[in-house]
Amino acid sequence: MLSKSCQYAIRTLLFICSRSEDHPRVRLQEISEALDSPPAFTSKILQHLVSAKLIQSKKGANGGFEMGEAGCSHITLGQIVEIIEGHSLTAGCILGLSECDEKNPCPVHHIYFPIKVNLNSKLMNITLSEILNDPNLLNINLKT
Amino acid sequence: MLSKSCQYAIRTLLFICSRSEDHPRVRLQEISEALDSPPAFTSKILQHLVSAKLIQSKKGANGGFEMGEAGCSHITLGQIVEIIEGHSLTAGCILGLSECDEKNPCPVHHIYFPIKVNLNSKLMNITLSEILNDPNLLNINLKT
DNA sequence: TCTTAATTGGAGTAGTATATCCAATTATAA
């Protein structure tokens, strides 16, 4: 449903956020170990997140990645998906038709539309902080 | 969200069903024209649907494709997705973790799970007939 | 200033999804 790049991106950001209080700057190696993700590939995704200003990077010794200006409480899952995938998870017609709306719906439109709206609003509204502060969440599980 | 193969498969089946009363057997060419889909690629998908027994094929002059035993009223969207993709649309953890359930959830599990259950039940329960007989559906739009 | 630690960027590889082409096969009908 989500690309692996996008999954890595979300997990990366959740990891950096979860560390942002006691240990704001984390290295690539720490991240890829925490996620069980391939370091070189994770690095590309980090570059992308830096260019989108979700995080900041610092080169050289004691370098690494930390949250950007926005911070954990202003980044939503929906935003991350849009940055990595280039569009929202629910963008477009489920059957791939270029014209599909209330006026000219595909045959599945009436079934899928409410689900789409619901999913999209959930993703666009939930922030990284909210996810991490959920009291139901006993430990933060980001490993494969 | 769905692969193009899967979109073609659903649109193909909707088309065959919509023709199954007055004109049960349709040729590849008719199908790909109705969908605006590449004929050779559509053919591969038809082969797949034949091997899964959702439709039957007949070679030679006057040949073509028609619904299989199950018929339009017993095939659900969920089934088609599983046949083409190899698993349900909502299978697996949204963050890609191999272990993710109520006992050991990923950080997004509590948000995503209800959506997943809802989407899956909708897809597994709606049949091709139900989609085509929806009174809200004025004309059957399957073209790109 | 030199060494070391880190990100950055470019090029390249592997596998999968999408798509095409053509010969082989099968069935109809003249």
Next chain:
DNA sequence: TTATAATTGGATATACTACTCCAATTAAGA
């Protein structure tokens, strides 16, 4: 039985996603 109409199946092409490797760059600290 021969020509024609159709699906089938195999080989191939192309684009995209996932991933790797390595040299270049930058910063810290001895």
